[in-house]
Amino acid sequence: MRKSIIVSALAVLSVTLLAHAAWPQDNETISQARRKPPPTGPVPRLPSGKPDFSDVAWLASGGNFKQFDALMLPLARKIMSERNVTQDPHNFCMPDVVPRQAPFPFRIFFNYTDKPATHAVIVYEGNIHSFRQIFMDGRKHPDYLDPTWYGHSIGHWEMDTLVVDTVGFNDVSWYDGRGTPHSEKLHTIERYTRLDKGRLQDKVTIDDPLMYAKPFEVTINATTTPGDEVMEYICQDGNQYGVGTLPPPAPK
């Protein structure tokens, strides 16, 4: 744990320095670097003693899939080559795949019972105003799942880390605007750890045997902001993506 805190602190420091010294590719990273630093203090805890994940969390850094391009299988490269940025489902207010919730804030609530929590709910402000439910009552994934945007999630605790195991995704959503694909065979394991009062880390294992040669881990560092709230965000309300702005397709 101590090592991970030090590594995280160095990562945050590096990102901050990078934002001022050079021009990183991620505009949200730059924006984050300019905000006031996250609050400090011990990990807030629930009456059960488990960490409280209910403070609104914002992406600070990470989640970049480009670094794993070398692991892509030919099928993934082919699919990606046939996509262009104007087709990204994200731009049409469709749900994002795990872990592409950034740069939108999210928070995690647990239900309160006289026994350990049986459900966790991740509330997402955007890209669509939505939620995922995580079953923590010991059930397993069903033998068969019809594909869905968010899949089927089961969770458990490993010490103070919330581990969320998800299968049953559809293959429609993209990992990023480049068109990085995933298949219905995608299996994700998210590990949420609240490092302290102001920082939440989400380490996500991506295992997609149809698209990548081997599993890999994406680390997302988020800033938690006590006092902030998830705001209403109805993507369909004003979405005019491409309406009037895109030139007509070139004649063939």
Added chain:
Amino acid sequence: MNSKLLIAAVVIGLLFGVPLSAHHSVAGEFDPTKPVTVTGAVSKVEWVNPHSRVHFDVKGADGKVTTWSVELAARNVLERNGWHGNALKIGEVITVTGDQARSGAPMMNARGRELEALQKGGAKYYPIVRADGTPVLFERE
């Protein structure tokens, strides 16, 4: 104040190659090599997600009025920065700078300019300026 149509085609985008990787595909819709500055009177404020829009009527040299629109960040982003839907009044004269739509339509997006200013490490960038010179509606900290 006479409303004027001023188009300043400064090829800043070519020099800096603004990366626009996150959030919506601004680069696909708007051309960072075609920043425009336009002055007109506010005709409509759309205070919505995922992107707010301000429409304003611009009178050309021939007297013809063209309605432009500028796309801003999400309403939620603006509100978290302290702005609300009443920041601009209908009829108020504003000067707006942004990247023009790739279609050539009288539509622009201010976020590319803001991102560039942010990356340069300068002061906050205001895409909209009131007639008295007061800047308004910055999106990025």
